[in-house]
Each structure stands twice: as C-alpha cells, then as structure tokens.
Amino acid sequence: MICRMRYEKRDEVKYIGHLDTMRTFTRCIKRTNLPVKYSGGFNPRVQLSFALPLGVGVTSECEYVDLELQDDADIEPVEIVKELNEVLPEGFRIVSATKIEESKSLMSLVKEAIYEISILLTNENAEEIVNRLNTLFEKPNLLIEKQTKNKRQEQVDIKEMILNVKNEIVNYCTVRCTIHCLAGSEKNLNPNLVVELINNELGKNMEDFEIHRKGLIL
Amino acid sequence: MKNILKVVEKPIRYTGEEINMCKKDPSKVKIRYAFCFPDVYEIGMSHLGLRILYDLYNRREDTYCERVFAPWVDMEKQMREHDIKLFALESKDEIRNFDLIGFTLQYEMSYTNILNMLDLAGIPLLSKDRKDGMPFVMAGGPCAYNPEPLADFFDFFVMGEGEEVNMEINDLYIKWKEENKSRKEFLEMVSELEGVYVPSFYEPVYQDDGKIKEYKILNIHAKNKITKRIIKNLDTLTYPEKWLVPYLKVVHDRPMLEMFRGCIRGCRFCQAGYIYRPVREKSKEKLEQTANVLIQNTGYEEISLTSLSTSDYTHFHELAGELIKTMKPKNVNLSLPSLRIDSVSLKLLDEVNQVRKSGLTFAPEAGTQRLRDVINKGITEEDILHGCDLAFRSGWNTIKLYFMIGLPTETEEDLQGIVDLADKIVEVYYAIPKKERTKGLSITVSASTFVPKPFTPFQWCGQNDIETIKKKQDYLKKHLTNKAVKFSWHEPEISVIEAALAKGDRRQCEVLQNAWKLGCKFDSWGEFFNYEKWLQAFEKSNLDIRYYTERKMDLDEVLPWSNIDIMVSDKFLKREYQNALDEKVTPNCRVKCNGCGIQDCPVR
Numbered sequence: 001m002i003c004r005m006r007y008e009k010r011d012e013v014k015y016i017g018h019l020d021t022m023r024t025f026t027r028c029i030k031r032t033n034l035p036v037k038y039s040g041g042f043n044p045r046v047q048l049s050f051a052l053p054l055g056v057g058v059t060s061e062c063e064y065v066d067l068e069l070q071d072d073a074d075i076e077p078v079e080i081v082k083e084l085n086e087v088l089p090e091g092f093r094i095v096s097a098t099k100i101e102e103s104k105s106l107m108s109l110v111k112e113a114i115y116e117i118s119i120l121l122t123n124e125n126a127e128e129i130v131n132r133l134n135t136l137f138e139k140p141n142l143l144i145e146k147q148t149k150n151k152r153q154e155q156v157d158i159k160e161m162i163l164n165v166k167n168e169i170v171n172y173c174t175v176r177c178t179i180h181c182l183a184g185s186e187k188n189l190n191p192n193l194v195v196e197l198i199n200n201e202l203g204k205n206m207e208d209f210e211i212h213r214k215g216l217i218l
Numbered sequence: 219m220k221n222i223l224k225v226v227e228k229p230i231r232y233t234g235e236e237i238n239m240c241k242k243d244p245s246k247v248k249i250r251y252a253f254c255f256p257d258v259y260e261i262g263m264s265h266l267g268l269r270i271l272y273d274l275y276n277r278r279e280d281t282y283c284e285r286v287f288a289p290w291v292d293m294e295k296q297m298r299e300h301d302i303k304l305f306a307l308e309s310k311d312e313i314r315n316f317d318l319i320g321f322t323l324q325y326e327m328s329y330t331n332i333l334n335m336l337d338l339a340g341i342p343l344l345s346k347d348r349k350d351g352m353p354f355v356m357a358g359g360p361c362a363y364n365p366e367p368l369a370d371f372f373d374f375f376v377m378g379e380g381e382e383v384n385m386e387i388n389d390l391y392i393k394w395k396e397e398n399k400s401r402k403e404f405l406e407m408v409s410e411l412e413g414v415y416v417p418s419f420y421e422p423v424y425q426d427d428g429k430i431k432e433y434k435i436l437n438i439h440a441k442n443k444i445t446k447r448i449i450k451n452l453d454t455l456t457y458p459e460k461w462l463v464p465y466l467k468v469v470h471d472r473p474m475l476e477m478f479r480g481c482i483r484g485c486r487f488c489q490a491g492y493i494y495r496p497v498r499e500k501s502k503e504k505l506e507q508t509a510n511v512l513i514q515n516t517g518y519e520e521i522s523l524t525s526l527s528t529s530d531y532t533h534f535h536e537l538a539g540e541l542i543k544t545m546k547p548k549n550v551n552l553s554l555p556s557l558r559i560d561s562v563s564l565k566l567l568d569e570v571n572q573v574r575k576s577g578l579t580f581a582p583e584a585g586t587q588r589l590r591d592v593i594n595k596g597i598t599e600e601d602i603l604h605g606c607d608l609a610f611r612s613g614w615n616t617i618k619l620y621f622m623i624g625l626p627t628e629t630e631e632d633l634q635g636i637v638d639l640a641d642k643i644v645e646v647y648y649a650i651p652k653k654e655r656t657k658g659l660s661i662t663v664s665a666s667t668f669v670p671k672p673f674t675p676f677q678w679c680g681q682n683d684i685e686t687i688k689k690k691q692d693y694l695k696k697h698l699t700n701k702a703v704k705f706s707w708h709e710p711e712i713s714v715i716e717a718a719l720a721k722g723d724r725r726q727c728e729v730l731q732n733a734w735k736l737g738c739k740f741d742s743w744g745e746f747f748n749y750e751k752w753l754q755a756f757e758k759s760n761l762d763i764r765y766y767t768e769r770k771m772d773l774d775e776v777l778p779w780s781n782i783d784i785m786v787s788d789k790f791l792k793r794e795y796q797n798a799l800d801e802k803v804t805p806n807c808r809v810k811c812n813g814c815g816i817q818d819c820p821v822r
Contacts, residue, residue, distance in 0.1 A: 013465075015229040020465045027237070027463060027517030030548075044549040045519070057224055087517075089237055207221035 003067045003080050004106075005097040009060045012091030018053035025065065028087040034080060035073040051106040051216060052113065052183055055192060060213035061095075066106050106218075112163065113183035114215035115191040119175045119198065120208045126169045129202065133167040133177055136201050144197050158197065161189040183216065219310070222296040230465050231259040232293065234307035237463040238515065240276040240283070244309055248280040248392050252306050252313040252353075254321045256331035257742070259287045263462070264470035266524060267322055267359065271380055273458035281388055284308040288331045289338070291740070297338060304339035314340045317391060319353045320384075321372075323361035326719035327712065327742035329368060332357075333734040336371070343731065345373045345418060350401060356387075363446075363493055364672040364779040367722035367730060369417035373405060377413045377782055378446030379479070381455055386411050406439040413447035416440060420781055422724050428765060430723060430776040445783040446493070450818075452479065452500045459511045463518070472553060473512040474524040475505055477537070481526040482807040482821065484814075485583070486594045486798050487622065489671040490526055492786050496819040497807065502533050506540055513550050521545065522553035529558040538566055558597075559605035564612055578609050581620040584628075585635025591801045592627050594794075599639065606643050607650070615656040617643060623690045624668040624682035624710075626798065633690055636663060637697045644702050659702045665694060667713035671720050672779045673786070675794035678771040681717045683764070684710050711749040715741065718756075718766040723778035726766075728759045787815030 009021070016024065026046045029036055038044035047068035054060050069075070077097035084094050103109070121129065136142075142159040164180040177198065181189040195209045223229040244250060253272055255262030262268060268285070275283030284306035289297060297304070303312040313319060319341070321332055333343055341355065342348050348355070357368065358376035365375040376383055387408055394404045409416040419440035423431045435442070449455060461473045480497035481490065509521055523531075523538075531537060541552050552570045557563045559578060580602050584590045587599060606617060621636050640663050647659045667687055670679045682690070687710040698705045719726065732755035740746040756763045771777070773792055790813065797804055804812050807821045 012235060015223060015233055016465045017230075020230070020467070023467070024237075024465055026519070030517035030519070031514065038549050043519075043551065056229065089235060091235075207224050 001069045001071060001073060002100050002103055003069055003077055003097050004100050004103070005065050005067065005077075005081070005084075005094050007063045007065065007092060007094045009054060009063055010091040010093070011059055013089055014057055014059045014091070017056045018050070021054075022048065022050060024089065024092075028084065028089075029067070031087045032083045034067075034083055035070040035075060037068040037070050049106050051218070052110045052188070054213060055190070055211070058191065058211045058213060060216075062213055062216045064106050064216065064218070066100075066103065107185055109218045110184035110216060111182075112217040113181060113189075113213060114217075115179045115181070115194070116212040116214050117177045117179065117191065117195060117198065118170065118210040118212070119177065119202070119204070120210075121173045121175060122204075122208075124202075126172055126175055129175045130167045130169060132201065133165075133175070133198065136198070137162070137165045137167075142197055144193050144200075146193065156193075158189055158193055161187055178214065219300075219302055219305075222293070222300060222302070226293045226296060227290065228259075228466060231287065231290065232307070234285075234310075236465060238460040239308060239462060240272070240460075241308065242276070242282040244282055244311065247282040248395070249282070249318060249388055250311075250316040251275055251281055251283040251388075252286050252316045252319045253283055254286040254313075254319060254332075254335060255288070255324075256321055256328040256335060257288050257324075257740075258290055259464075260466060260468040262287045263464050263466075263468040265322065265324065266474050266476060267380070269458040269461065269474075271320075271384060272462075273460065274381060274385070274456065275388075277456065278385070278388065280392065282308075284311075284313075286313055286335070288328075288335055288740070291746075294334070294338065304335055312339070314353065316353045317395075318387075319355045321355070321357040321359075323357050323359040323368070325742060326361055326367075326716045327747075329719060329730055330734045330738045330741055332368070332371065333730065334739050337734075344370050346370070348373070348401070354391075354401075354404065358384075360489065360493060361720075363489075363782055363784060364720065364722070365415055365417060365782075366422070366724045366778040367719050367726035369724050370727035371730075372417065374408055375415040375417070376447075377415060377444055377784075379449050380447070381449055383411060383413045383447045387414070406437065409437070409439045409441070412445060415444045415781065417724075422778070429772075430778060430780075432776060433781055442781075443783045444781055446785060448479075448496075448498075448785070450498070452476075452498050453504050457508050459508065459515055461512050461516050463516050470522070472518050472520040472522050473516055474522055475509050475512065476500065477505060477523055477525045477528070477531045479525075482530055483527060483596060484594055484794070484804055484806065484812070485596075486592070486675040486794055487583070487625065487668060487671070489674050492673050492791075492814075493784050494526065495784075495786055495814065496816045497530075497821050499532060499820075502537050502540070505537060506544070509541055510544060513545070513548060519549065520551040520553055522555060524555075526556075527558075528554055528556050529563060535562065535566070538570075542570060559609065561608055564608055568612065577616045577618060578605075578614050579618040579620065580605065582639065583620065583622050584625055585621065585632045585637070585639055588801055589625060589628060589632045589635070591803050592798045593625055594798070594804055596803070596806060599642070602639065603642060603646050607646050610647050610650055610655045613656050615647075615658050616660045616662075618662045618664065619643075621663065621665045622668045623665045623694075624687050626668075626676060626679045628690075630693065633693050634697070636665070636694060640698060640703045641700055644700055647702075661700075661703045662706060663694070663698055663703060664706045665691065666708060667710045669713050669717045669720060672777070673784050673791070675791050675798055677721070677777065677791065678773060678795060680768040680770045681714065683768055684714060687713075709744075712741070712744075712747050714763070714767055715747075715749070715752050718763050721766050721778070723766075725759065725761055729755045729761060732756075732758045785816050790814045 049066040051064040081094045146156045148154045161182045166178045170176045191211045275281045354373045362375045390407050405416045408414045419437040421434045425431045478499040480494045583595045670676045736751040811822045
C-alpha cells in the first residue's frame with residue numbers, strides 16, 4: 001500500500017537539493033513510528049519515490065512523494081500527515097495525503113508544471129517590463145544556449161515546451177511571469193532556462209529572480 | 219546575504235537550521251560563543267569534538283554556542299565583494315560581536331584558514347591589536363599542544379579535553395564582565411586555570427645558533443608548565459544526544475559513539491597515541507543506551523563506533539553483539555572502523571555487513587619487521603598474511619595497505635620490504651584453490667610521507683628532504699610491478715609544510731601571516747596548496763624551512779612546546795626514542811606498564 005503525499009518546500013529549506021531532500025525525508029520517517037515498508041537486501045531502506053526534482057533555490061507548493069507502507073498497516077492518511085509534520089524541518093509541510101494501492105513511478109506520471117518567476121525591479125518601469133516580456137514570449141522561436149551532458153554548448157528552442165505564459169505586475173518593484181510548460185521524463189522545461197532567457201532580454205542579475213513551482217500536473 | 223546564496227555552490231553550507239540545531243534568544247544569554255572549525259562545513263560537521271562542546275555549551279542557559287566554518291572560496295569572494303562579515307550559522311549574526319571565539323586545531327594545514335576567517339570576521343589577526351569590547355580568541359585540539367606557530371594570533375590556548383576547563387572559562391568570563399575589568403586581567407584570571415596557556419605571558423629567548431635558550435615568564439599569574447586537562451571518568455560526561463543532522467552529505471555522515479579515549483598501543487610516530495593518554499573507557503551499558511537515543515533522535519541508517527583502535531575496547535565483542543541485536547530490527551547498520559583483522563573480526567564484519575566484500579585495510583606502516591620494531595607497530599608479517607588468507611577465503615578480494623616512507627632509520631631494504639609484502643599477499647591469494655576465492659584480486663599500496671610530531675618519541679627526528687622522498691617513491695613505482703598491485707602516493711611538499719608547522723616555534727607566526735597574505739588557504743586541499751608561496755613566506759621572514767623539517771634536534775634542547783606538559787614524561791619519550799634506535803619493542807599498556815609517567819592510570 002502506498003501513501004501519496006503532497007508537500008510544500010518553502011523559503012527556509014529551498015537550498016536543500018533533491019538528493020538531500022530525499023535523505024531528509026528518510027531520516028524524518030525513521031524518527032517516527034509509522035508502519036513503513038523496507039526494501040529487502042543487505043541494506044533495507046525506506047521505500048520513497050519522488051516526482052520531478054526541484055532545483056536548488058526553488059520553492060514549491062506542489063511536490064509529491066509516495067511512501068510505501070506495510071501491507072497490513074492500519075493507519076489513516078491524516079495520521080501519517082500529522083506524524084510527519086511533527087518531525088519535518090520548518091519549511092517542509094505535508095498538505096494532503098491519499099492511500100493508493102499501486103502506481104507507476106511518480107516521476108513517470110508527471111506531465112506538466114507551472115512556475116512563477118518573480119523579477120525584482122530596481123528602477124525599471126513595471127508596465128514597460130511586462131510589455132517587453134509579452135513581446136519576448138510572442139516570438140516564434142525562443143532560443144537559448146544550454147550545456148549538454150557532455151559539456152558542449154547546444155542551442156535549444158524552448159518555445160515548443162511552453163504551453164502558456166502570463167506576465168503581470170505584482171507591485172511597483174515586482175513583475176511576475178507565470179509559465180505553464182511541459183514537464184517530466186520525456187520533455188521537461190527547466191525553469192532556469194526561462195530565467196536565463198528573460199535575463200538575456202532585460203539585462204539584469206541572476207540574483208533578481210525567484211522561482212516558485214506553483215503546480216505539478218500528474 | 220539572501221542574494222549571494224543564489225550564486226554560490228552548496229548554499230546549505232551557510233544556512234543552518236538542521237534537525238536538532240540549538241535555537242536560543244541571543245538577548246537572553248550572557249555569553250555568545252562562536253565555535254569555529256577552520257575548514258569547510260562538510261569536514262567540520264564530521265568532527266566529534268564540535269558535537270560534544272556545542273552540546274555542552276548549549277546545555278548552559280547563560281551561553282549560546284553557534285557554529286562557524288570556513289566559507290568556501292566562492293562564498294568568500296561574494297562576502298568580500300558585498301562586505302558581509304563572517305557570521306555564525308545559527309543566528310547569522312556577525313561573530314565580531316561575540317564574547318568568545320574558539321577555534322579547534324585538528325591539522326596544521328588549516329592554520330591559514332584561521333587567519334582568513336579572523337580577517338573575514340573583521341577581528342584583528344594579532345592578539346595584541348585586540349581592544350576592549352572585542353571578543354577573546356581561543357583555541358584547543360591536538361595541534362594546540364604546540365601552540366607556538368599560532369601564539370601571536372590567539373589570546374589563549376586550552377590544553378587537553380575541554381569538557382571541564384571550557385566551562386570554568388565561561389564562569390570566569392561572566393565574573394570578569396560583571397567586575398568590569400581590563401582585557402589583561404581576564405587573561406590573568408584564565409592563566410591560573412589548569413590547562414590554559416596565555417602565550418603573551420611567555421617570551422622565547424633564542425641562542426645565536428637559532429635554538430631556543432629559554433622561555434621568559436612575563437606575568438606573575440603565568441605558570442611554569444601548563445598541564446593538559448583530562449576527564450577521569452568518562453561515564454560522568456553527558457553526550458550530544460541531540461545530534462545535529464546535516465542536510466548536506468558530510469564526510470562522516472552518521473552519529474558517532476565514542477567508546478574510549480587514549481590508546482594502549484604506543485606506535486612511536488603517532489601523536490594521538492601519547493597526547494590522549496591515559497586510556498579511559500565508557501561503560502558498555504552507557505554506550506548501548508546512548509546508541510539507542512542517538513538513532514531515535516536522528517533517524518540515521520548507520521551508527522559508528524569511534525576510538526583510536528576499535529578492537530582494543532575491553533568488552534568489544536559483547537558490545538558489538540549487543541548493538542547488532544538492537545540495531546538490526548531498526549534497520550540500522552553498525553560501522554566498525556579500524557578493526558584489527560582476525561577470524562573473529564571477519565565474522566563480525568560479515569554479520570554487520572558493513573564493508574561490501576571488497577575492501578579490507580591493513581596498516582603495517584613499514585615494510586620490514588626491523589622497521590616495524592623501530593616504530594613499535596605491533597603487527598607482524600604473519601598477522602597480515604594470515605589475515606589476508608582468512609579474508610580471501612571469506613570472499614574479500616581487495617586489500618589496501620598503508621605505509622609511511624621517510625621513517626627514521628629507513629633504508630632501501632625497508633622499501634624492498636614493502637614490495638615483498640605486497641608480492642607475498644598475491645602469493646597467498648593464488649595459493650587458495652580457485653573455487654574458494656573471489657575473482658579479481660586488487661592490492662593498493664599507499665605510501666604517505668612521515669611527519670615528525672611533538673610529544674612523540676620521534677619529536678627530535680628530522681624529516682627526509684623532498685629529493686630523498688621522491689627517490690623512495692620512484693623506487694616503489696619501479697619495483698611494485700605485479701599486475702594486481704596498484705601504488706598510490708602523495709606529493710611530499712604538503713608533508714614538508716606540515717612538519718615545519720608541527721615543529722615550529724614562535725618565529726613562524728610571521729611566516730603564517732606571510733603565507734596568508736600571499737593567498738595561501740585551504741592548504742589541505744590539493745587544488746589550493748601552493749608550495750612555492752610557502753617557500754616565499756619562509757624566505758620573507760629569513761627563516762630556513764629545512765632548519766625546522768630536516769634538522770635532528772638535540773635531546774637536551776629546549777623544544778618550542780616545552781611550556782606544555784601532556785602528563786607523559788620527557789624521560790619516557792627519550793627512553794622510547796632510544797628503544798626505537800635499538801629496534802626494541804615496547805609492549806602495549808595492558809601487557810605491561812611501561813612507566814610513561816601518567817599518574818592514576820586506569821589501565822595499570
């Protein structure tokens with residue numbers, strides 16, 4: 001039996017990378033008395049499976065993890081949520097959980113994602129920035145240099161991976177670009193590439209951007 | 219600060235907030251203490267002493283102890299560009315406003331990082347330049363036993379185990395602050411505590427030949443000799459049960475269960491074997507109890523037994539058996555480092571399944587029985603070959619052998635001994651029927667360079683010069699020809715600087731400052747170590763590095779560390795030095811007391 005949980009990763013813990021997040025969950029679960037199932041073999045491990053990795057420095061309100069429970073476990077999802085939230089570090093919070101019988105790996109279920117990219121303005125006019133972004137995303141091709149796995153530079157067009165874009169003024173010093181894009185193991189848009197694209201257009205510093213994962217569509 | 223975290227590698231090195239981190243309201247404490255580890259987070263968080271003292275300080279309501287590590291070079295660059303001063307991990311407050319700053323001195327090659335951290339903190343490097351209202355900078359740890367190369371930078375040093383004396387210092391600090399006294403008066407107060415060395419109260423006087431004539435005592439509060447502190451009964455100590463769990467994978471990523479302090483062996487090159495005397499064990503019951511609490515509080519999947527020599531714990535097998543029994547149902551592994559390999563320990567390793575059936579390590583340190591007798595390494599060729607035979611028969615196929623080259627009295631014969639030993643192990647492997655051994659034999663011979671250390675019988679010895687070490691390495695490269703044997707070695711330059719600092723005197727404070735100004739930092743990291751700059755640093759101060767590294771010191775000469783007393787007598791070290799030259803073995807402390815000078819030794 002699997003308990004599928006949705007959790008948030010807020011500001012305080014956003015610098016914890018994906019592997020470190022996985023370890024943190026494992027250790028927190030081991031500090032509870034939850035009836036979890038261990039893998040077989042010489043080094044029995046808590047059976048956890050995560051959805052799409054989140055980049056270092058990115059916050060999220062929509063992360064998923066599957067936790068495998070013992071077959072005869074008699075425990076309600078709300079209790080699991082309660083126990084886990086007591087041991088998780090500040091910044092991580094389980095918001096909901098459901099029991100499912102069986103599932104393909106979470107990663108393979110991911111289809112799309114929604115990111116909010118906040119742009120901190122220094123002395124630019126917010127309205128003008130929104131207009132420039134609107135024009136930018138209307139271009140037929142959005143080309144960006146990307147480093148490939150074997151450390152070569154390669155130009156990619158991210159246009160085809162973007163499903164929808166909305167640019168808006170949050171307040172006089174912040175503009176928000178919300179991107180709905182393809183995600184998952186087949187075609188995945190890394191939000192850092194979008195930041196780079198915007199940065200190339202606006203000529204700001206990388207420090208002026210915040211990325212937040214608003215949604216993950218399974 | 220928020221912005222620079224976005225552009226540095228591994229930002230969680232600097233954000234703290236780990237599980238079991240101590241949170242306090244800084245306005246409600248009397249002492250803010252910065253525990254500084256002069257290396258990067260992943261290394262500092264693997265250090266047991268930090269865990270112990272962090273816990274002990276924070277058990278006091280009047281003290282808030284926070285952690286500080288050396289920022290990695292990318293972070294340092296950002297901090298300097300944005301004028302961010304060195305801050306503590308817990309509160310993110312600048313440590314220049316703290317009361318006490320304590321550095322732990324674990325290895326000589328971290329010294330330049332200390333200067334760099336003080337500079338990043340905005341604290342004057344030299345003790346004499348610190349004014350009222352600035353923190354006191356103190357240090358402890360194994361390298362503090364020769365405090366002289368760092369004497370100008372620290373207000374005071376603590377010798378030995380810190381559990382009691384650090385608390386006494388805190389008490390005095392509170393008293394001093396209430397009485398509104400001068401900086402000097404605080405130093406006078408702490409210099410009366412057993413185990414505290416205030417270097418500015420002592421002045422070395424040199425002879426014409428450069429050797430030390432004597433130390434002049436400049437203050438009536440200063441003692442003639444500073445005796446190290448030890449905790450007599452380790453069971454009376456509290457243990458850091460609220461074990462910090464880092465998010466980052468650190469070097470030793472598991473809670474450590476300290477079994478005992480000290481070592482019964484007395485290998486003559488090993489500083490730890492002398493400075494941590496006498497051997498004191500924790501009770502088995504207490505250890506079992508602590509192990510359970512540590513696992514409950516951390517959720518770790520592994521726990522390790524910690525000491526200088528695991529197998530030497532009196533009730534080791536009972537303890538290991540008991541721990542395996544309680545940890546298995548919790549799916550927690552037991553890690554057993556530095557085991558002596560025999561049939562019993564191999565069975566145990568099988569049981570805990572700690573080592574994948576691949577790597578077993580032996581540390582003969584020297585290639586011939588003669589040289590092993592010189593260094594008093596109580597392991598024979600027969601032990602090693604028999605251990606290998608057993609290991610091969612129970613499925614292991616990879617052996618690592620640790621040696622040191624440049625040991626006192628070493629000759630070509632001893633180097634050939636290393637080659638012969640490796641070849642004999644290969645023979646042992648092939649003598650076993652094919653069905654009874656695992657395919658793919660691999661032997662790694664690793665040779666480090668001998669560094670003479672203070673408070674060992676070899677403290678008077680010189681080090682081989684670089685050319686000689688390189689020739690010896692070449693000999694091994696040339697002669698270790700067997701296909702199954704791999705040779706690994708390190709460039710000797712780093713060991714030369716290590717020796718110079720280990721045996722250094724107060725004149726080296728200037729050298730250190732020169733080196734730091736030339737850009738030396740993270741010297742224990744191969745990618746940053748720069749030998750040329752270090753040589754320049756010595757030249758600039760008109761000091762000959764070979765005077766410190768290669769010179770054989772006279773037995774009656776005043777040693778730079780002669781103000782310090784480690785409770786082991788000078789007479790004993792001299793006797794051991796002579797025994798080494800005579801190739802005479804000294805039995806371990808349980809076999810026979812060798813009269814090292816320790817009073818009330820529990821082993822005797």
